[in-house]
Amino acid sequence: DQQVKQNSPSLSVQEGRISILNCDYTNSMFDYFLWYKKYPAEGPTFLISISSIKDKNEDGRFTVFLNKSAKHLSLHIVPSQPGDSAVYFCAASEGSYNTDKLIFGTGTRLQVFP
Amino acid sequence: EPEVTQTPSHQVTQMGQEVILRCVPISNHLYFYWYRQILGQKVEFLVSFYNNEISEKSEIFDDQFSVERPDGSNFTLKIRSTKLEDSAMYFCASRGTSYRETQYFGPGTRLLVL
Numbered sequence: 001d002q003q004v005k006q007n008s009p010s011l012s013v014q015e016g017r018i019s020i021l022n023c024d025y026t027n028s029m030f031d032y033f034l035w036y037k038k039y040p041a042e043g044p045t046f047l048i049s050i051s052s053i054k055d056k057n058e059d060g061r062f063t064v065f066l067n068k069s070a071k072h073l074s075l076h077i078v079p080s081q082p083g084d085s086a087v088y089f090c091a092a093s094e095g096s097y098n099t100d101k102l103i104f105g106t107g108t109r110l111q112v113f114p
Numbered sequence: 115e116p117e118v119t120q121t122p123s124h125q126v127t128q129m130g131q132e133v134i135l136r137c138v139p140i141s142n143h144l145y146f147y148w149y150r151q152i153l154g155q156k157v158e159f160l161v162s163f164y165n166n167e168i169s170e171k172s173e174i175f176d177d178q179f180s181v182e183r184p185d186g187s188n189f190t191l192k193i194r195s196t197k198l199e200d201s202a203m204y205f206c207a208s209r210g211t212s213y214r215e216t217q218y219f220g221p222g223t224r225l226l227v228l
Contacts, residue, residue, distance in 0.1 A: 032214055034216065036219070041221075041222075041224075042221050042222070043118070043120075043205050043207075043219035043220050043221045043222050044157065044205070044219045045219070046216050046217075046218060046219075049214075049216060051214065089156075089157065091157075099162075099169075099170050100145070100162065100209075100217075101147070101159040101162060101170060101172075102149075102157075102159060102217060103159070104149075104156045104157040104158070105156060106155070106156045107156065
């Protein structure tokens with residue numbers, strides 16, 4: 001049951017360049033999407049979110065794009081910095097009164113090298 | 115900045131023993147969650163809790179699991195009789211009351227069942 005998929009387990013990017021992390025989902029009931037960053041031995045740290053009524057949300061170096069027709073979202077980090085090296089999780093939630101659980105993808109390990 | 119805290123950070127137990135994992139959510143939050151991540155796998159939802167009762171639970175959250183808010187600050191997850199497959203990182207999360215508020219995660223408890 002992979003409702004949220006991150007097909008790239010790892011990504012390596014040079015410092016200063018753009019990092020693009022991708023996420024696909026299958027459940028058309030999802031209407032809220034989040035990106036979390038996770039360092040080893042720590043909990044997921046919230047980065048940015050987007051509601052299904054939008055197709056873009058920006059916060060500093062981080063921008064999330066949502067393509068509902070393709071059931072695809074992406075996280076852009078520009079410029080990438082070595083401190084961005086971590087595992088990035090995409091998560092989704094249904095727009096239902098009865099549930100707000102987050103469904104996570106498997107994560108993409110981003111490495112930013114100098 | 116307010117944060118979710120969890121204790122202990124690590125717990126080693128023998129199969130069949132009971133364990134209690136503790137969490138202190140962010141102080142003005144009213145929605146609480148437990149998730150877990152088995153090594154190498156994705157973060158999975160276990161249970162959500164609001165107004166002193168379970169709002170939703172996953173298939174993983176069977177009769178061996180229970181949650182409690184014993185006082186105004188703590189939120190606990192009890193596993194009555196641990197199994198080897200319960201070995202995982204357990205994350206507590208909390209959020210505020212507004213619609214679509216972000217879930218903030220604690221650093222996790224690493225549980226190892228021998």
